[in-house]
Amino acid sequence: MARKHSRFGQLTSAAVCLLALGALAGCATTASAEPNASSTPTPTPLAVTVPMPDLGPSPAPAPQTPAQTEKLRLERVEQQWQLLLAQYPSAVRPQVTFQGYITDATEMAVMKSCLTQQNVPIGYGYPVGAKKGDKPTSVGGQASNEQEAVGLYICSVEHPYSPNPPLTPQQLGWSYDYFTKFLVPCYEANGAVVPPAPSRADFIANWPNQNWFPTAGSITDPDKAAAVAKACPALK
Numbered sequence: 537m538a539r540k541h542s543r544f545g546q547l548t549s550a551a552v553c554l555l556a557l558g559a560l561a562g563c564a565t566t567a568s569a570e571p572n573a574s575s576t577p578t579p580t581p582l583a584v585t586v587p588m589p590d591l592g593p594s595p596a597p598a599p600q601t602p603a604q605t606e607k608l609r610l611e612r613v614e615q616q617w618q619l620l621l622a623q624y625p626s627a628v629r630p631q632v633t634f635q636g637y638i639t640d641a642t643e644m645a646v647m648k649s650c651l652t653q654q655n656v657p658i659g660y661g662y663p664v665g666a667k668k669g670d671k672p673t674s675v676g677g678q679a680s681n682e683q684e685a686v687g688l689y690i691c692s693v694e695h696p697y698s699p700n701p702p703l704t705p706q707q708l709g710w711s712y713d714y715f716t717k718f719l720v721p722c723y724e725a726n727g728a729v730v731p732p733a734p735s736r737a738d739f740i741a742n743w744p745n746q747n748w749f750p751t752a753g754s755i756t757d758p759d760k761a762a763a764v765a766k767a768c769p770a771l772k
Contacts, residue, residue: 582763583726589717595706608699609634620689624682632693639697646695647675654687665762708740711771720750722768726760728752 620627638646651658656679660672677688703711712733720730730750733739739746752768755761 582760583767585767586718586722586725589713591710591713591717595704595710597707598701598704600701604701605699608701609696612696612699613693616689616692620685624685627682627686630686630690632690634696635694637698638695643697644672644675647691650691650695651675651677651687654684654690656684656687656691663762664765665758665760667758703743705740708743709736712736712739714771715750719768719770723750723752723764726752726764726767727755728764729754 617629648658654677656677659676659678661674661676662670662672677684677691679685679688713736716733716736720733723730728751730752731748733750734742734746734748739748752761752764755764
């Protein structure tokens with residue numbers, strides 16, 4: 537009995553050793569299958585930027601009196617009506633009362649209400665790279681007939697943005713330098729195709745009809761376009 541018990545003890549010890557070896561082997565296999573965190577490749581950024589040149593401070597705009605602001609507002613009203621007449625020559629000009637300037641904070645509520653009252657289809661604006669579910673950042677009308685065009689005219693006259701004074705030659709020159717020394721190289725570094733710029737003198741002399749303005753419109757992927765817009769900020 538003693539020998540039999542001893543033999544059973546030997547078999548049990550051998551089985552335990554085999555199980556232990558199997559467990560160790562299993563652990564070794566599991567450990568070797570785990571990825572090495574340090575070898576995980578770094579994701580490639582969607583956009584790159586370029587060094588910002590030293591352009592000096594942005595020139596201040598020309599001072600504008602209330603009378604000059606009002607003159608610019610009335611000129612813009614006249615331009616808007618002439619554009620409408622070019623499309624609908626028989627349109628009758630309505631009497632419209634200016635009700636105050638809107639701001640970025642008030643545009644959405646004020647213009648949406650006015651366009652709805654005038655039965656003008658509403659269109660929303662979104663930032664570059666916006667995805668489904670993102671909130672709009674601007675609102676406007678989409679006129680497809682004379683009645684809607686007149687309604688859109690009414691809202692734009694009642695609730696315009698305050699007109700900015702004309703850009704000075706100093707401001708235009710600084711903008712040109714920003715475009716050509718930073719924005720265009722930044723766009724091109726991200727694969728955008730930008731037409732050649734006019735000369736600095738022609739850009740200033742012909743503004744706002746210079747027929748050139750740098751954009752990254754050739755980038756069609758929305759995620760990349762949003763990344764480029766952040767890496768290459770446009771002038772506001």
